[in-house]
Amino acid sequence: MRWEELDQQPCSLSRTLAVVGDRWTLLVLRDCFLGVRRFDEFEKRLGVTRHVLADRLKKLVEYGVLAKVPYQQRPLREEYRLTERGLELHSVMLALVSWGDRHMADERGAPIRHIHKGCGQVMRPVTVCSECGEPVAARDVQIEVGDGWQDATGELIPPRLARQAGNQDR
Amino acid sequence: MRWEELDQQPCSLSRTLAVVGDRWTLLVLRDCFLGVRRFDEFEKRLGVTRHVLADRLKKLVEYGVLAKVPYQQRPLREEYRLTERGLELHSVMLALVSWGDRHMADERGAPIRHIHKGCGQVMRPVTVCSECGEPVAARDVQIEVGDGWQDATGELIPPRLARQAGNQDR
DNA sequence: TCTAATCAGTTCCAAAAAAGAACCGATAAG
DNA sequence: CTTATCGGTTCTTTTTTGGAACTGATTAGA
Numbered sequence A, B: 001m002r003w004e005e006l007d008q009q010p011c012s013l014s015r016t017l018a019v020v021g022d023r024w025t026l027l028v029l030r031d032c033f034l035g036v037r038r039f040d041e042f043e044k045r046l047g048v049t050r051h052v053l054a055d056r057l058k059k060l061v062e063y064g065v066l067a068k069v070p071y072q073q074r075p076l077r078e079e080y081r082l083t084e085r086g087l088e089l090h091s092v093m094l095a096l097v098s099w100g101d102r103h104m105a106d107e108r109g110a111p112i113r114h115i116h117k118g119c120g121q122v123m124r125p126v127t128v129c130s131e132c133g134e135p136v137a138a139r140d141v142q143i144e145v146g147d148g149w150q151d152a153t154g155e156l157i158p159p160r161l162a163r164q165a166g167n168q169d170r
Numbered sequence C: 001t002c003t004a005a006t007c008a009g010t011t012c013c014a015a016a017a018a019a020g021a022a023c024c025g026a027t028a029a030g
Numbered sequence D: 001c002t003t004a005t006c007g008g009t010t011c012t013t014t015t016t017t018g019g020a021a022c023t024g025a026t027t028a029g030a
Helices: A004-010 A012-020 A025-033 A038-048 A049-063 A091-104 B002-010 B012-020 B025-032 B039-046 B050-062 B090-103
Strands: A066-071 A078-084 A112-116 A125-129 A141-145 B066-072 B078-081 B112-116 B125-129 B141-145
Touching: A004 A012, A004 B066, A012 A025, A012 B012, A012 B025, A012 B090, A025 A038, A025 A091, A025 B002, A025 B012, A049 A078, A049 B078, A091 A112, A091 A125, A091 B012, A125 B039, A125 B090, B002 B012, B012 B025, B012 B090, B025 B039, B025 B050, B025 B078, B025 B090, B039 B050, B050 B066, B066 B090, B090 B112, B090 B125
Parallel strands: none
Antiparallel strands: A066 A078, A112 B141, A125 B125, A141 B112, B066 B078
16 A cells, blocks of 8 residues: 555545644644644744645645635735634544653653633543443454445455454453 | 654654654554554555564554564564553544544445444544543633743744633634 | 475665755835 | 745755565475
8 A cells, every 4th residue: 555545545544644644744733723823833833844844734725624714915825724624633632642741751741731621620631432421441442344344455354353252452 | 853853842742743653653553453463464454565664663662552572482473562552542543533434434434333342332432521521622622831841942832822812713 | 305485574776755955926124 | 225024836965665575484385
């Protein structure tokens, strides 16, 4: 498989990674969530080359994650804003940040705190089941092939399904 | 900023991306969560080059996300297994898959279903606040600089903080 | 015994992507 | 008239991938 075919894979993770799965995109989006909107501000903050930045922003606009919004005429200047689709990546960001806080932080602790406006407290994100509301960890989930699955290569059936009841640890 | 300096940034997202933020790593991890453990099986399923695969697996072992476990002697063969630290990336995977299900799926719907063992239902992941248990979306969160923050360049203060009460949409 | 197969890589070369710097075009400011 | 701002594009060099072949320890089969 080549990287460009990623968005045609029968796997939602692959398809999401086709949008955000390269070196700089998630950092661009982090800054979007921090309120950055303009080309030169992204550049200053990220230190990415202008070339790559322009490319990533274009891709994010194509996928509907960001939208270009004019903020002045003459000369026309546009800024990049998260769309609803982009805002929905927030839980991805929270999950990534939370893992980093737990496993990659130094002595000083988390660099950024998230305050939940609803309750006013400093929060961590917790992933729960949509059906019963209980927290969900890796071992609490079983995987099943759904309707969108198609076995293109004949070999993609996940080993854990093939193995059936073989649920030792992974 | 260069990619290699990413894990020294005062940002948990950067540091997480230093581990999982390149082109193939999250796909390798997806397969780990599906039960794949051996080099040649990763290769067959991902279609990544052996060169890159070897590199990514080595990095994941160095960061403690995977562990090499011998499964036979003579010749010595080792397989890759998720550590606890690796298993904790599950909520990242769920968040990415869920976004893909919502925004990148075709007519056939989600390729894979997640069954919550606790309640037996097909589930979606929901991100809630650790303090009050309410669901959290992007607009429900305010960001605050924490102890781990250090302003190396003098310019990294997030615009949303600088702007203070300027909470129009992002 | 000879040959092929398995598995987990490594090595080599060509192609693609990223880094770094300079340039461009419209406009405004001094 | 010159410089600055903003949002890019173009150019060259370096790094990373893609693709294929090779390695080394061992087992299986003819």
